[in-house]
Amino acid sequence: MTLAQRVATALTFLLVSGMAATVILTSGRTAAAEREVLSSFDDLGTRAVVVRAEPEAGIDFGVVERLSHMEAVEWIGAFGPARDVQNAATDSGVSVAVRTVHATTLAPLGMEDSLADTCYASPQALESLGLPEVAGHLSAQGDPVCDLGGTLVTPAALSDFEPLVLVAPSEQRSHRGEQVALVVLVVTEPAQVGAVASLVPQVIGPDDPSGISVAASLDIARLRGLVQGQLGGFGRGLTLTLMGVLTLLVGAALFGFVMIRRKDFGRRRALGASRAHVVILVTLNTLMIALPAGVAGACASLLVLLFRGEPLPGPDFVAAVVILATASAGLGALPPSIVAARRDPLTELRVP
Numbered sequence: 001m002t003l004a005q006r007v008a009t010a011l012t013f014l015l016v017s018g019m020a021a022t023v024i025l026t027s028g029r030t031a032a033a034e035r036e037v038l039s040s041f042d043d044l045g046t047r048a049v050v051v052r053a054e055p056e057a058g059i060d061f062g063v064v065e066r067l068s069h070m071e072a073v074e075w076i077g078a079f080g081p082a083r084d085v086q087n088a089a090t091d092s093g094v095s096v097a098v099r100t101v102h103a104t105t106l107a108p109l110g111m112e113d114s115l116a117d118t119c120y121a122s123p124q125a126l127e128s129l130g131l132p133e134v135a136g137h138l139s140a141q142g143d144p145v146c147d148l149g150g151t152l153v154t155p156a157a158l159s160d161f162e163p164l165v166l167v168a169p170s171e172q173r174s175h176r177g178e179q180v181a182l183v184v185l186v187v188t189e190p191a192q193v194g195a196v197a198s199l200v201p202q203v204i205g206p207d208d209p210s211g212i213s214v215a216a217s218l219d220i221a222r223l224r225g226l227v228q229g230q231l232g233g234f235g236r237g238l239t240l241t242l243m244g245v246l247t248l249l250v251g252a253a254l255f256g257f258v259m260i261r262r263k264d265f266g267r268r269r270a271l272g273a274s275r276a277h278v279v280i281l282v283t284l285n286t287l288m289i290a291l292p293a294g295v296a297g298a299c300a301s302l303l304v305l306l307f308r309g310e311p312l313p314g315p316d317f318v319a320a321v322v323i324l325a326t327a328s329a330g331l332g333a334l335p336p337s338i339v340a341a342r343r344d345p346l347t348e349l350r351v352p
Contacts, residue, residue, distance in 0.1 A: 001285045005257060012253065012254070012289045012290065012329065013292075013293040014293075015246065015250055015253065015329075016246065016250070016293035016325050016329050017294065017296045017297030018297060019242055019245070019249075019328075020294045020297030020301070020322060020325040021301040021304075023239055023242050023243070023325070025305070026242070027239045027242075027321075028305070028317060028321070029311070032305075032312055047189070047190050047193060048156065048186055048193075048216070049216045050157055050182070050183070050214070051184075051213070051214050051215075052182055054211040054212070056207065056208045056210075056211040057206040057207060057209075058207030058211075059204060059212070060180055061102040063183060064078045064104060066205075067183070070199070072188050072195065073186070073187060076103060076186075077103035077104075077109070077184045078102045078180045078182070079100065079101050079183070080180060081099070081181040083099070083145075084096070085097075085138040085139060085140045085165065086139060086140070087129040087130055087131060087138065088136065088138060090130060094129060096163045096164070097161065098138065098145060098165040099165070099166055099167075100166075100167055101166045101167070102169070108186075110150065111152070112149075112150070118149030118150075118168070119138055119147065119165050119167045120148075120149060120150050120152040120166050121152055121165045122153075122154045122164045125164055125165050128163045129163075138165070155184070183200075183204070185200065197216040200214055239321075243324055243328045246325065246328045247328045247329075249332070250286065250333060251334075254286065254336040254337075255335065257336075278337065278340050279334070279340075282337035283330055286329050291326045294321070294326050298321060298322050302318070
């Protein structure tokens with residue numbers, strides 16, 4: 001059927017590929033722009049909850065284990081009080097703050113768990129210390145503190161504490177009695193920031209509740225949710241509209257071709273083909289054309305976006321468009337296939 005109906009095959013291919021390309025060039029661009037905008041919001045620390053603790057709060061490094069039981073929290077880091085250190089090889093007098101860190105994982109900071117008692121300095125701290133080669137050791141008033149082991153990746157939630165140097169203790173359990181001055185939590189979803197911020201003081205259980213303060217970017221998180229809702233709603237509405245148009249166009253085109261070839265379906269029915277057989281035949285024929293057409297349209301639209309230097313939608317979005325375009329074409333083929341199956345074979349065979 002696909003090879004015999006060349007005009008119908010070509011028209012269906014063009015409709016599906018054109019619609020898939022249109023969706024990616026419109027809704028796909030919106031989805032890519034949404035991802036970049038939300039990423040910029042996340043860079044501002046919209047998912048961060050920062051707890052500052054005074055000495056009277058009595059918080060130690062065991063707070064990480066207590067907070068790790070909260071399901072909405074993705075990462076937790078506890079930091080000790082700041083201690084000024086200098087480059088031991090120079091007498092520049094420039095100091096930066098070094099803090100002991102205990103976290104659920106040190107990977108987001110670019111630190112290695114195996115290199116304990118080794119300092120990691122941020123690029124800003126390395127520049128201040130005059131150590132661009134990331135080699136040397138730090139001291140505090142002449143007393144050795146630690147050797148530099150690598151460059152620190154500073155999360156957005158810790159950007160206010162730059163220049164920053166962190167060191168992980170060799171035996172973190174032995175440091176549980178050490179005082180904690182700062183706790184940073186990264187929440188799984190921005191919408192959960194407010195709930196986590198309200199629950200953190202209860203979970204921490206400080207000796208003196210007035211000794212802690214909780215800060216969260218609730219306004220930025222709400223703005224992020226608003227932007228995500230508006231951009232996502234626009235993209236979904238546009239995609240559904242275009243797919244609805246595709247369904248109608250495919251249905252109308254196939255209905256015309258079914259009426260032209262009604263004698264062929266009449267012969268099939270006269271030779272014993274059931275109505276279900278005719279419906280499946282027409283629908284599967286359309287799906288066989290629609291799937292490669294959707295892939296071709298998606299690839300062509302991605303090449304256009306790549307050539308223009310515009311952001312590309314994710315692979316999950318592209319795959320969803322191909323599947324949705326194929327399903328829409330199959331849905332549009334159902335009414336014409338049912339009409340073809342319900343035609344009386346004797347009547348169709350009498351038509352000259």
